[in-house]
Amino acid sequence: MPTIDKMIFGNGPLGPSLAPWIRQRPTLQKFWARWSNWYKNAAGYRQKGYLYDDLIPEENPTVQKAISRLPANVSYDRVYRMRRGLIQSMLHTSLPKEQWTKAEKDERYLTPLIEQVVAEEKEREEWDTMIVEKLRQRKEGKKNIFG
């Protein structure tokens, strides 16, 4: 399970999330899922035809890279939803009810890719800031201190 600071700071552009912590606890997740679904419906994006991942702020290099990795058809669908949603916002209406996003269709198509990019950036940073030390010297040094 991730530590608290990783949950808050280690998520990149996805922002702080308690989701991994909640997912570890099945009872809590069962209780929480009801509220989360209620919240998502109340937020109003499903009524405009968006998916949850359409709402992630994209104005940063990490998410831009993740978007560039989307398969072509998923990328077109994303743009289509954005344009449709923009028109609904301008008209101050919602889509007809049969076109609302259904809960089972509301899948996280972008989050795994953002996580992949974040992991790559983290790995690169680790390699860029690594310190090479000779194993034998370190062992000898330790021996001197404790022995």
Add this chain to the structure above:
Amino acid sequence: MYSVARLSRSQPILKNVIKRSVSSSAPQPASAGGVSVIGFENKGPAATSSLTVALKAGSRYESIPGVAHVLKNFAFKATDSASSLRTARETELYGGVLSASLTREHLFLSAEFLRGDEEHFLSVFSSLLSSSKYYPHELNELVLPVVESETLQAHASPSVLALDIAHSLAFRRGLGNSLYASPNYPVTIDDVKSFAHTASAKSNIAVIGTGISTEALSSAVSSAFGSGSSPAGSGLTGGATKYFGGEARLPLDIHGPPTALPTVVVAFGSSSPATADLKVLKQLLGGESSLKWSPGSSPLSQAAAKIPGASAKAFLLPYSDASLFGVVVTAPTSVQTKTLAEEVVNVIKAAAKGAKDDEVKRAVAKATFADAISSETLDGLVSSVGPALFAGGAIKPESFSSVSASSVSKAATELLKAKPTVVAIGNVAVLPYADELGL
């Protein structure tokens, strides 16, 4: 030294000097769990070793144009055990060099490193062969830009382009496939995956090591590749090669670099592997100088020396079941290229009519040396040993003892009988057609 050839009998002193402790200790290939393996222990105090995995996955075997070129650039990318960044950075820490090269028949993946680091680099290769991820985003972000620039670079050089076209004219399919991916034939990630899967079958792999004994290498390979890493299967197969020949004429790209000169390639192919006679014929026609600041004494270099900035070089490209022999002619202008090409054809015809004994002797000595020195570099060693391992033959130096002036002339006559392959790149209004060259 493992590939010393015999010099002709007229040079007994040299023979003793060059013949070092060799042929008795020539290593023999072994089989490690279905993978053929050979290790060469370096002479001298060399502190480096190298490992090369040869895959029978050259452009000859590709199912979709360019897939072999893309696969070459997919080497050392993400696997189950390491990302591409990790592989690169770890190699840097070990002080090693990873490289991949593609020929028409084989794909060579090489690692050169300090002695004692075999274990790490073997594990890099075994994970590469068994669990490469082939991510679509790696194809788009890391692989395709390199593929594109390599293709552009090749097409910017008229001689590389002319040889590529000469192959497609000479052999049409199979060996005629271009070495370079083309923007006209997009390669998808699924194409790469299926090509790589067939290519990494055990019967399709050979491992060549230097600075390591065959026994040590084969035990390391069977433990590294042993755990069901590469799939069993038949590997890639191509059809038999047939020589066709033909003619192609292209305008020279005026946006090319100033080094891109009008080029004519005159080539003759045959659907049998390169013989010792052809190797000697290449040296006999020559074109390369053995001395600095001198055009050399070979007929081709003499012909080229008349035009400043021109060159005419004989080449011999050996393949497992075919060979392509020819001359690359370049000169600063198309008119000069035409003049030189006509002279070159006369030189080839003169060689077919009859070669002088002392000239052939000189060419035999040169060919023997070229054959021996080629295995001193890793590139040369791998490109001669790799095909031999797949063919199942013994690794032995070429024997030039049967070559004589008459056998060389006969080989040249045989070549001239076949339909020539002529590629002209430059001002096509000026450059000659094959029949105008007298072929």
